[in-house]
Amino acid sequence: MHMREVKTIEVCTSPELVPFYGVEGKVVVVVDILRATSCMTTALAFGMKSIIPVATIEECRAYKEKGYLAAAERDGKTVEGFDFGNSPYTYMDSSFKGKKLAVTTTNGTLAITKSKNAHKVIIGSFLNLSSVTNYLMQQDRDVLIVCSGWKGKLNLEDTVFAGAIIDIVKDTFNTDNDSAIAAYALYDLVRKDIKGFLKKASHVKRLKGLNIKRDIIYCLQVDLYNVLPELQGDELVAMPTQTTHNTILRKVASGV
Amino acid sequence: MHMREVKTIEVCTSPELVPFYGVEGKVVVVVDILRATSCMTTALAFGMKSIIPVATIEECRAYKEKGYLAAAERDGKTVEGFDFGNSPYTYMDSSFKGKKLAVTTTNGTLAITKSKNAHKVIIGSFLNLSSVTNYLMQQDRDVLIVCSGWKGKLNLEDTVFAGAIIDIVKDTFNTDNDSAIAAYALYDLVRKDIKGFLKKASHVKRLKGLNIKRDIIYCLQVDLYNVLPELQGDELVAMPTQTTHNTILRKVASGV
Incomplete structure (x- = not known):
């Protein structure tokens, strides 16, 4: 009998390292917990028709002029001339249903651009963790988790999230490589108090300065x-998922 | 009174990310535990006069033709036409005293090249851990630990070693940044059994295949x-160090 080869899952801690891990033939999960991929997940869950990630503010402005909704963030702040930046609460608005959104952010959109040649690129966040892991376990490809990090550097929240994915899928994937071992070790260390641990994260401090603890x-x-x-x-x-849950599983804490 | 600013220590897990961390004005510690920086430490401890790290096999060959000792390693193996590759035991030879060595390796020499514009570049390994940390604590600059990794990817042994440095210097440095927190967390998790943990490391497996467990x-x-x-x-x-120890602190296990 011919044994199927076990799929491998790796973690790339910076978009800049994507070429060294390689994406061809793989499923890539792009992660930017604070806040790009959390925003994208939220917007699509609330009925936005599609989201175009673009690298530059100029491209984003061009889409805006064509009538798209447009969000531009740099260094955590909304860029002047755009309606919104990178707060997920912005997208909990049913009037956006069926509309198209163009987005540019400091890190997350670069991670998507760098991953374009993959077999598939999906978007991951804590908000849709099970949708992501269910999909990964059902398909038959190697996986690369691409952390957006911060301006080329590793960040804690994306790496911890990569470890959370590995924790769920580890029985169906080969996780025996250095990047997966490191991300899982970090997650395993902090899993009981992720929020407490991430208070230390540089980006959390950066965002606190912007008054967006919520x-x-x-x-x-x-x-x-x-x-x-x-x-x-x-x-x-938004792709059809294979569970029978409603798209919005729980009431958002704010009561939206 | 004017307070002196606390020095910061960060960890760069791949030579490819050096530009994003930046080296200007900093002390850089280049790390390639298996085996480039361990070899360099050994060779200088045994009296080699100097070591020239070069990026390509061609450059290394040119030095060889000029009469240098020359070591070239790719993918863990000695390159054809060179006397030695990347085994530290090669350098425990007192007949090399006063000689000059040119070296090219898969990862470690690239890390040095990328770090060249730093205030100072020093070489770290477990073999000279205290010499490195004593120096870091005595000087007055920010520090970047540059892990050589493996072909652009993070590796476990270099990241764990970065965590070991941070563990020693953490009271005199600001370690409150994501890369330092992650490396220290990994080290702290495995410190009781570093050898056992590193058995999992990809490069350890790669080297095992080459029969160089020793x-x-x-x-x-x-x-x-x-x-x-x-x-x-x-x-x-080799720089003068500020302790009174002998250069070779302990008898090498093999009895050399």
Whole structure:
């Protein structure tokens, strides 16, 4: 009998290292917990038709002029001239249903651009953790988790999240490589108090300075939505998921 | 009174990310535990006059033709036409005293090249851990630990060693950044059984296939030598260290 080869899962802690891990033939999970991929998950869960991630503010402005909703964030702040930046609460608005959104952010959109040649690019966050891991376990490809980090550097929240994915899928994947071992070890160390641990994270401190503690607490909630954003061409769209849950699994803490 | 600013220590897990952390004005510690920086430490401890790290096999061959000792390693193996590759035991030879060595390796020499614009570049390994940390604590600059990794990817042994440095210097440095927190967390998790943990490391498995278990055991020994290799121009030389120990602190396990 011919044994099927076990799929491998690796973790890339910076978009800049994507070429060294390689994406061809793989499923890539792009992660930017604070806050790009949490925003994308939220927007699609609330009915946004599609999201176009773009690298530059100029491209984003061009889409805005064509009538798209447009969000631009740099260094945690909304760029002047745009309606919104990178707060997930912005997207809990049913009037956006069926609309198209263009987005540029400091780190997350670069991670998506660098991963484009993968077999599939999906978007992961704590908010849709089970949708992501269910999908990974059902398909038959090697996986690369691409952490957006901060301006090329490793960050704690994305790496811990990569470890959370590995914890769930570790029985169906080969996790026996250095990056997966390191991310899982970090997650395993802090799993009992992720929020407490991430208070130390540089980006959490950076965001605190911007008075958006509410966003952070929101982004660390697990499985709020059953939604799987996938890159199709240039656009992220919500793929049908294989569970019977409602798209919005739990009432958002704020009461939205 | 004017308070002196606390120095910061960060960890860069791949030579490819050096530009994002930046080296200007900093002391850089280059780390390639298996085996480049362990070899360099050993060679200088045994009296080699200087070591020139070069990026390519061609450059290394040119030095060989000029009469240098020359070592070239790729993918863990000695390159054809060179006298030695990357085994530390090669350098425990007093007949090399006063000679000059040119070296090219898969990862470690790239890490040195990428760090060249730093205030100082020093070489770290378990073999000279205290020489490195004593120096770091005595000087007055920010520090970047540059892990050589494996072909752009993070590796466990270099990251754990970065955590070991942080453990020793953490009271005199600001370690409150994501990369330092992650490396220290990994080290703290495995400190009681570093050898056992590193058995999982990809590169350890790779080296095992080459039958050099002896090298690995050797490279994980702490403080065998009191030697501080520093880059001066294009050459690594042993700097005077500020302790009264002998250069070779302990008898090497093999009895050399």
